[in-house]
Amino acid sequence: MFWNNDDDFDESPFDDEGANDEALEEIKKEHERIYAMPVMLKAKQIYELVRALVETFPDDDDMASHYREIMLCDAGTLGAKIAGAEGGDLFTIRMENAVQIKIAARNLLAHTSGLRMLGISEPHYLQLLRDEVEEFRLLFIDWVSGFDRSKDVQDDWGLFY
Numbered sequence: 001m002f003w004n005n006d007d008d009f010d011e012s013p014f015d016d017e018g019a020n021d022e023a024l025e026e027i028k029k030e031h032e033r034i035y036a037m038p039v040m041l042k043a044k045q046i047y048e049l050v051r052a053l054v055e056t057f058p059d060d061d062d063m064a065s066h067y068r069e070i071m072l073c074d075a076g077t078l079g080a081k082i083a084g085a086e087g088g089d090l091f092t093i094r095m096e097n098a099v100q101i102k103i104a105a106r107n108l109l110a111h112t113s114g115l116r117m118l119g120i121s122e123p124h125y126l127q128l129l130r131d132e133v134e135e136f137r138l139l140f141i142d143w144v145s146g147f148d149r150s151k152d153v154q155d156d157w158g159l160f161y
Contacts, residue, residue: 034086039139043078046132050075050108053125064120071111077104078136082143091152095160098144105133105140 034040050071057064078101085097112126152160 034083037082037086037143039136039143040079040082042132042136042139043082046078046108046129046136047075049129049132053121053129056122056125057120061120063118067111067115067120071108074104074107074111077101089148089151091147091149092155092160094147095144098140098147101140105136108133 035044054068054071057068059065081097081101081104085094085101088094109130112130115121116123116126
């Protein structure tokens with residue numbers, strides 16, 4: 001799982017003879033920075049909460065199975081897209097990732113409404129997820145406000161300008 005950052009760098013991506021310890025150390029520091037960001041930590045909490053939540057769904061219900069798959073996908077998107085946005089420093093790339101994060105987070109909220117309506121999950125559990133997504137939203141706003149518009153190259157698609 002991509003959340004386990006304890007052993008991610010045990011093996012060098014470089015061949016043994018030409019290993020570049022300085023580059024490897026820089027990669028490791030960047031990885032640690034990204035995975036220590038408050039918005040990323042909250043994304044991890046949401047993923048773990050969704051993972052626990054979907055374990056409570058009935059196994060013999062097709063609709064519950066559908067919700068299980070899409071909720072895990074949406075929850076996993078949060079951290080993956082944060083890492084993607086942090087991996088490059090172009091404003092447009094960061095904003096494209098941010099839009100996908102927003103959609104995934106809003107999907108999670110919509111899923112809680114569907115689950116409540118269908119009686120698939122306990123309302124208390126669904127409210128826990130809604131509360132976590134709200135905390136994430138506030139961290140997300142703060143994170144996105146730090147994107148630097150001056151670090152960009154126009155991509156001829158006309159977005160974000």
